[in-house]
Amino acid sequence: MLEILSSPLFGISLSVFAFQAGLFINKKLKNPLANPLVIAMLIIIAVLLLFDIPLDAYEEGSSIIYMFLTPVTAVLALSIYRQRDVLRRAFFPVVLGTLAGALAALSSVVVTCNLLGLDRTILASLLSKSVTTPIAIALTEQFGGLPALTIASTLISGVAGNLLAPVLSKLFGIKDPVAHGVGIGACSHALGTSKALEIGDVQGAMSSISLSFSALWTVLLAPLFF
């Protein structure tokens, strides 16, 4: 039985069906908390635990989906390119907005880690958490942190940003689509951007360009905070 489950086809089809179920439930409930990604994760984890299927078997297939993460991030260039006129007008707001966002993210992580008494290894793992997962992991390794914690944190930031994107703009009184998109991209990388793309073209493009500017700022500034 395990041989069949270890086929990459198992992980891929389980992921597709779980995500379809997530999209369906999300449409029925119309609640931002019923996030398709979170529902898909719960379904997959439930299936693995219920049938005692090792994570390794699932990852035979899921690693193939994971392989697409680099090209998926890269083709964000197309959504930026299509919004080049908006970007040309919003160049300074994007560059300065992501700079402020990176500074706020880095300093707030340092302050809260110190207040909660978390040690330096954990600080090293959390410092880069608002940027896209591959660069966050690269920075964590540079600082001697635990990549696993970084992945967990980029996911919390990403999922929270994805869930809260519509709420955050109301909470902070942001009506401008450029400001909304930059905010989402700066704090919750590609995962938040996938939500921004659903909210609107301008928000999606601003979020995609902001996630790359945030990554650049964070690479440059993170060493100053550690």
Next chain:
Amino acid sequence: MASMKYLIQLAIIFGLCLVGDVISLVVPFTLPSSVISMLLILVLLSSGLLKEHSIAESADFMLKNMTFFFIPPVVGILRYSSLVQSIWWQLLVVNLVSLFACFAASSWTVVLVQFVQKKIGGKRHA
């Protein structure tokens, strides 16, 4: 040949990502290859060396279904469940505080910069 279109588009995108991989190995700073590939595609599109129609359908397929591709790392957290369980509320606090701080700082800065630009632009026109 039309049926080959999507595969050719995918091959172009994958090929450019491989070029991004190579560039990330050469440059002296830590920049993930996905960000480099994104900047590379942006430069190629802007300069006209790469046409939008050479990647459009496959790229749109990935963009429209982007959330799906994050399922594997999210499920992979299962592997680190004991570590996450021991400090889960601290992780949540650090992440939420910095999420709010980062969103507020970046979006308000954008509003402020746009306001200043409008003032300067208004004076120039007056």
